[in-house]
Amino acid sequence: MSATTSTRPGRLSRPGSPARAGLRSAPRPDRKKKSRHVYNLVGLVALVVMAFPVYWLVVSALRPNHEIRSYDQTLWPSSITFDNFKRAIDQPNFGTAIQSSLIICVTAVVGAMLLSTIAAFAIGRFHFTGRKAFMITLLVIQLLPPTAMLIPIYIQLNGLGALNEYWGVIVIYLVSALPFATWMIRGFVINIPKELEESAMVDGCSRMGAFWRVIFPLLAPGLAAASIFSLINAWNEYLLAYVVLQDNDKYTLNVWLMNFTTSRGVDYGALMAASTLIALPVVVFFMLVQKKMASGLTSGAVKG
């Protein structure tokens, strides 16, 4: 079920059957056309409103600084410059921030995929007591407000000596990714025919052998999607990293970016350039998995 690329024409463009066109209550073609224009207008207005902030981000990042610090903001930049990007990158600790973000996010996502794959296999393939409770727990946990968990987690990490350490943040990101990743991968597990596994077991594989040799390779698309989701969430997280990491050279990209907004008199050109750099990988990855995200909620639900 594709939410985005469906080429299905709008309902009013559908050629009505000739028999119906003559009926009194069927809308006449010219009225159809007029309402189509109204909807197109709504669509265009929404398009501008939704796209403008993104446009303004990129344009502000590419604009010369004298245009940023000018009362008359113009829609188009007079010239394009990469000065803002240069200033952003020259901010202290940009390199270490990239490094921190990569280390933390990649480790957390790899760990989360390992744990959630085997858990997803369990709830996708076995029927055991407590399975439903486990699944409901996974859902409930995602509803907990992250800020409510922050205080006890901070105190716990403090007690374990994990403040200002990567591993403290990694563990929290890893576990935070588990509920959603497990649910998502489970959806792929139950789509793989059980017979594949059974025939492998007939041929002499153990249960787990069949899983690793037969199921796991088939899960690749699901793992890719789940890891991208987890990666985006970890990449975007800022609050825990802000509270836990204290040294400048341990800051993740988001904390690094936060620091530069708080200074008096914000350098918006550089801020927009840095934001563009941070958002770019997210947007690219997001485009890859967006369709799964949109259809996920509805495909099960619509059956009512």
Next chain:
Amino acid sequence: MKAFAPPVSVPPQPAHRDTPPAAARRAPRKRAGAYLPYALIAPTVVAIAAVFVWPLVKTVIMSFQDVGRRELWTGQAAEWVGFEQFTNILGDGEFWDVVWRTVLFMVACVVTTMGVGLLLAQAMQRMSTWIRLALTAALVAAWAMPLLVATSIFRWFADSDYGVVNMVLTKYLGLDFRGHNWWLDSKQGFLIIAAVVIWGAIPFVTITLYAALTQVPRELEEAAALDGAGALGVFRYVTWPVIKPVFQMVATLSVIWDFNVFGQVFLMRGNEPEPEYSLLGIYSFEKAFESNSFSQGAAIALITVLLLSGVAVYYLRQLLKIGEVE
């Protein structure tokens, strides 16, 4: 997008859900493998217990104690104070101001988001294909913007000297907004904050509702129209019953997310929001990390969780009803 909560809490569903999985029909095999599933979920269970369940328990414990800076750094046992934290909080007029502000803000954001989302989704069905594709691309791009980046952009919009909002209002609408500071009056400030929250939430709502709308049988709508139902009638009796479960679920998630808005306020106000910008999350955070009263913060967080638990239960019931958890 929210930091911890995934944008959609429900993963893709398989195509063949109509038939129960084979194992459900068969009697469970009682063999050596009976403990295998428990072994498989054990690491996840332990991890979740350590990072979610234990902190939740800890929140409850802490809110009956008095944990301050001293207890945190020396590891000294905290003093038990019974319900003192709660009586202090509930007796504090500021707390109730914060609660009402949070509820008002949440309701305004959810109603706007759901209303605009539903209208847009309906319009998307009827607009030209190229406009719909362009709009979808814009929605996805907006959806993908990290919260931190989106907040920076809107902060830049509302800048008092060079912000594009003041410029447009002054130059094109003839109002005097030159150098206007949007943050002095928290009502105006919350307009900007609500704008970034709603802008960030509309893509998910619209795309999800649009996907639900494509499930409405076209024949039914046509039949209803032929029988003389107006546009509203078709929506009320044909479209709405089909999209209702999805709409309810999205609305419930929106309530939870907008009630917990934190980052947009926190980042807009340069990591130190003024008291009149406190929402519940901010209030709890500031009590804990600014005033170093971790117990007060924990108690407020606990109250937040309790306030939301009703909504969460409703969401779960919806999920169970449509057979999401099988």
